[in-house]
Amino acid sequence: MKIVIAPDSFKESLSAMAVATCIENGFSQIFPDCEFIKIPLADGGEGTVDVLVDMLKGKKQYKEVKGPISGNVNAVWALLNDGQSKTALIEIAAASGLDLITPEQRNPLISTSFGTGQIILQALDSGANKIIIGLGGSASNDGGAGILQALGGQLLNAQGNQLTIGGAALEGLAAIDLSKLDKRCADVEFIVACDVSNPLTGDNGASRVFGPQKGATPEMVELLDSALSHFADIAAQSTHIKQQKSAGFGAAGGAPLGLSLAFNIKIQAGIDMVLDILQVDDVLQGADLVITGEGQMDNQTLNGKTPYGIAKRAQARGIPVIAIAGSLGTEVEGLYENIGSIFGTVRSAQPLAQVLSEAEGNLTRTARNIAATLLIGNEIYLK
Numbered sequence: 001m002k003i004v005i006a007p008d009s010f011k012e013s014l015s016a017m018a019v020a021t022c023i024e025n026g027f028s029q030i031f032p033d034c035e036f037i038k039i040p041l042a043d044g045g046e047g048t049v050d051v052l053v054d055m056l057k058g059k060k061q062y063k064e065v066k067g068p069i070s071g072n073v074n075a076v077w078a079l080l081n082d083g084q085s086k087t088a089l090i091e092i093a094a095a096s097g098l099d100l101i102t103p104e105q106r107n108p109l110i111s112t113s114f115g116t117g118q119i120i121l122q123a124l125d126s127g128a129n130k131i132i133i134g135l136g137g138s139a140s141n142d143g144g145a146g147i148l149q150a151l152g153g154q155l156l157n158a159q160g161n162q163l164t165i166g167g168a169a170l171e172g173l174a175a176i177d178l179s180k181l182d183k184r185c186a187d188v189e190f191i192v193a194c195d196v197s198n199p200l201t202g203d204n205g206a207s208r209v210f211g212p213q214k215g216a217t218p219e220m221v222e223l224l225d226s227a228l229s230h231f232a233d234i235a236a237q238s239t240h241i242k243q244q245k246s247a248g249f250g251a252a253g254g255a256p257l258g259l260s261l262a263f264n265i266k267i268q269a270g271i272d273m274v275l276d277i278l279q280v281d282d283v284l285q286g287a288d289l290v291i292t293g294e295g296q297m298d299n300q301t302l303n304g305k306t307p308y309g310i311a312k313r314a315q316a317r318g319i320p321v322i323a324i325a326g327s328l329g330t331e332v333e334g335l336y337e338n339i340g341s342i343f344g345t346v347r348s349a350q351p352l353a354q355v356l357s358e359a360e361g362n363l364t365r366t367a368r369n370i371a372a373t374l375l376i377g378n379e380i381y382l383k
């Protein structure tokens, strides 16, 4: 039996490789002779550089940049060795990620993507002529305003002064001046790999869907949604393109909007890009079962997250899929069409910190029990 184990990381508890290893350990207690193939995945969110860097023969780089709220962070990115083009692989979560701040610090009114812009500048300084940026897992909801400002773009208020950082300040935007934008931006091939397909604004937009997990209260959500909408209106005056409804523009707090003002961007589904680079379709050949998962599976998973992306590839080949999530959120039932059975791992009602600290044990036990159930099912069926 060939089992492909292809999960995302469990944010705040386990890397994608650690998740895959726990699942293998649990399954092999019941099926010791199975062939297990582990492929740690990411969808543009945190961990994207890690899962791709070896396959793309890249070299990790580090830069001290502005963090999402205050102070500096040492952010990782990678320079790839890919023949004629010099490609930089960046993820917004490394410099502007939610993981970089404590729950008490979360405040999307002031959190910024500025540090990610500083990484892009370093990539340009390193001679990159192609940039791939993974979007997802961000603390910011600033429409990529911080990135644009770091690259030299000016977001001006009615008095002609540069706006302060953060999503809330965008309400005061009166004009965008790109005359001081770094000239190298014009010549770069720029791929944006989004972890979700949500639009910029509205009911399914960045602020309403992802604002609360970044610390936004219902009032803050409405303010942020209207600020992004205003940013998009002013941006449309320079570009003549309305981006509010474009798929993927709601990723990473609307970062594609700021990026689209600096670069000629091409938007892709992050998970499809990762699956293609890792040649997952080849790995799936002859597989009997795919096991995937992420920290929490819920109605956001259907918006393009890892388990949904890999499940669609497996489904196309008639391979059954099981998912194991740290915990299960709302409307997980919507995934049954793509994923045959979905399991949470939590042992009992406990505080989140306790649950996260027991992640390995909970996941290994759950994987073992799923495997045992498959075996029991087989025995019953053959009777």
Ligand SMILES: Nc1ncnc2c1ncn2[C@@H]1O[C@H](COP(=O)(O)OP(=O)(O)O)[C@@H](O)[C@H]1O
Residues within 6 Å of the ligand: 008, 009, 010, 011, 012, 013, 014, 045, 137, 294, 295, 296, 297, 305, 325, 326, 327, 345, 346, 352, 355, 356, 358, 359, 360
């Ligand atoms: N081991 C775990 N057990 C239970 N819940 C977890 C575990 N690991 C992560 N989570 C929960 O899942 C949430 C979302 O994680 P995940 O799905 O990995 O991130 P994303 O936002 O990128 O989809 C985390 O913030 C955490 O609350």
Ligand SMILES: O=C(O)[C@H](O)COP(=O)(O)O
Residues within 6 Å of the ligand: 045, 098, 135, 136, 137, 138, 139, 195, 196, 210, 250, 251, 252, 253, 300
């Ligand atoms: O960063 C964001 O806002 C996303 O694109 C969705 O975030 P998540 O992957 O952290 O849920």
